Amino acid sequence: MFLTHRYLAIFCFLLIPFSVLAQTKNNSFRIVPLGVLGGIDESNLSAYMVASEGSNNYVCLDAGTLHYGIQKAIDNKVFSIPAEQVLRRYIKGYFISHAHLDHIAGLIINSPDDSTKNIYALASCIETIKTHYFTWESWANFANEGEAPAIKKYHYQTLTPDSLIAIQNTSMYVRAFPLSHSNLTSTAFLINNNDAYILYLGDTGADDIEKSHNLHNLWLAIAPLIKSKKLKAIMIETSFPDEQPDKTLFGHLTPHWLMTEMDDLAVLTGPDALKGFNVIITHLKPPQTSINKIKTQLAAENKLYLNLIFPQQGKEINL
Ligand SMILES: [Zn+2]
Ligand SMILES: [Zn+2]
Numbered sequence: 001m002f003l004t005h006r007y008l009a010i011f012c013f014l015l016i017p018f019s020v021l022a023q024t025k026n027n028s029f030r031i032v033p034l035g036v037l038g039g040i041d042e043s044n045l046s047a048y049m050v051a052s053e054g055s056n057n058y059v060c061l062d063a064g065t066l067h068y069g070i071q072k073a074i075d076n077k078v079f080s081i082p083a084e085q086v087l088r089r090y091i092k093g094y095f096i097s098h099a100h101l102d103h104i105a106g107l108i109i110n111s112p113d114d115s116t117k118n119i120y121a122l123a124s125c126i127e128t129i130k131t132h133y134f135t136w137e138s139w140a141n142f143a144n145e146g147e148a149p150a151i152k153k154y155h156y157q158t159l160t161p162d163s164l165i166a167i168q169n170t171s172m173y174v175r176a177f178p179l180s181h182s183n184l185t186s187t188a189f190l191i192n193n194n195d196a197y198i199l200y201l202g203d204t205g206a207d208d209i210e211k212s213h214n215l216h217n218l219w220l221a222i223a224p225l226i227k228s229k230k231l232k233a234i235m236i237e238t239s240f241p242d243e244q245p246d247k248t249l250f251g252h253l254t255p256h257w258l259m260t261e262m263d264d265l266a267v268l269t270g271p272d273a274l275k276g277f278n279v280i281i282t283h284l285k286p287p288q289t290s291i292n293k294i295k296t297q298l299a300a301e302n303k304l305y306l307n308l309i310f311p312q313q314g315k316e317i318n319l
Contacts, residue, residue, distance in 0.1 A: 027053040027318040028196030028232050031280075032078055033311040034060070034069025037291075038102065038203075038239045038252075038283035043068040044313050045102045046283055048200065048235065049091065050172075052193035053318065057170040060091045061189060061200045061235075065313075066106035072314025088115040092169040093157075096121040097179075097202020098186040099128035108133050111142040111153065118168055119143070120157045122176060124185050130156070159187075167191075177218045179203070180210035182251030188218055197225050198319070200235040203283060206257040207264075209246055215261050223268035226277065232319040233309070237283035241293035252283075255297035262304055271304055278319060280309045 034047035045064025051057055060066070070083045079086050087110060096104055096119060107119075111134075119129065130146040133139060134154075144152040159165065159176040166173055172193045179186040179202060186202040199222055207215045225231040239252035253261070258281075266274050281298065284291045298308055311317060 028193060029053060029191075029198050029319050031198075031235075031311070031317040031319065032058070032069075032073050033313055033315065033317070034073070035065030035106070036282060036284070036311045036313055038237065038285040040286045042105065045105065046202075047103075047106055048282075048311070050191060050198060050200075051090075052171055052196075055171070056090045057092050057172075058090050059167055059170060059172065059174075059191065060094050060107075061191075062097055062103040062202065063094050063107035064102045064105055066091075066110045069106075069313050073316070074314075076314045076316075078314065078316045084113055087113065091117065093118040093120055093167060094154075095174065095187075095189050095200075096125055096129070097189070097200075098181055098184050099125050099132070100184070100203065103202065104129065104133065108139055111139070114142075114153065116153050116155075118155045118157045120159055120165075120167075120174065120176075122161070122178065122185060122187050123158050125187065126156045126158055177221065178214055179218075180205055180207075180212035180214050180251065182210075184251070186251075190222065195230050197222075197231045198233050198235070199231060201237065201282075203237055203239070203251060204253065205249055205251040206253060206261055208260070209249060209257065210251065216264060219261075219265040219268055223265065226265075226269045226273050233278035233280055235280040235282055238281050238294050238298060239283050239285045241290050242297050243293070252285075255294060255301050258298070259301045259303070262306065266304055275305045276307050278309055279306045280311055280317070282311065284310075 030051050032049040035045040037044045046062040047064050048061045049058040070086045073079050134141045134143045135147050141147045142151045143154045164175050175190040177188040181203045188201040191198050238258050240254050242254045242256045
């Protein structure tokens with residue numbers, strides 16, 4: 001009897017760490033939203049830290065708000081080191097989808113306190129940063145190219161669509177896809193760690209409105225990853241409620257246009273593959289009445305039974 005209990009105790013002891021392991025193993029990525037809105041509130045603009053589960057080697061997808069979001073995450077016990085250290089030590093590189101201020105203001109403002117790292121973006125986006133922001137008239141040139149003298153803290157890494165590159169100081173890889181965003185080219189980043197993927201889209205309009213095939217081409221590329229369950233989530237914008245007229249969308253999506261795009265994706269994956277699939281809704285534009293409308297309309301139009309996730313600033317998401 002004594003022995004049985006003893007073995008049972010040992011067995012339970014062994015079981016605990018295994019069950020903890022199994023739990024973390026199911027998750028592939030940790031996402032820490034630093035800013036989730038699409039405008040107005042400068043303390044809550046698009047920026048998402050993403051790392052593989054169990055790692056603190058993050059990339060930052062867009063960088064509208066950094067410091068305020070990091071502080072919120074610390075208040076929520078996501079990080080246990082000071083905000084300056086999170087910025088310097090945990091963020092290993094920035095991925096900028098396009099150079100609109102709501103996607104890069106945090107990076108510019110925090111640059112004096114930041115550490116050396118890469119800025120990854122398409123050539124057109126790097127060109128704008130180089131000639132409009134990291135200049136000695138608008139700020140200081142903290143990058144490695146552009147106006148002299150270059151402080152060389154940030155190193156521009158030009159991404160070319162479709163090529164797979166390793167993200168320095170992390171175990172992750174990235175592939176970039178162009179998106180149509182009114183007059184600009186925006187970017188989608190497909191991040192992977194081993195066999196797990198996550199797709200982040202910067203601002204984008206629907207193909208029908210933008211007279212483009214960029215989203216359709218992106219869906220073609222990722223459909224196999226959804227069918228094989230390797231893609232853990234799509235992070236995509238919904239900026240305006242359906243009441244916004246098509247002619248004043250300025251390269252953004254509404255619930256109607258997001259679901260139109262998801263229908264296009266569903267043709268490629270089959271609708272069953274999208275049932276319960278994680279779609280993280282980004283870039284909701286204030287005021288709060290619009291945000292509430294967007295959420296209600298998305299729920300009403302969710303005929304595919306997507307798992308819609310509304311990220312909150314400083315609250316970790318594990319996928
Ligand atoms: Zn934009
Ligand atoms: Zn934006």
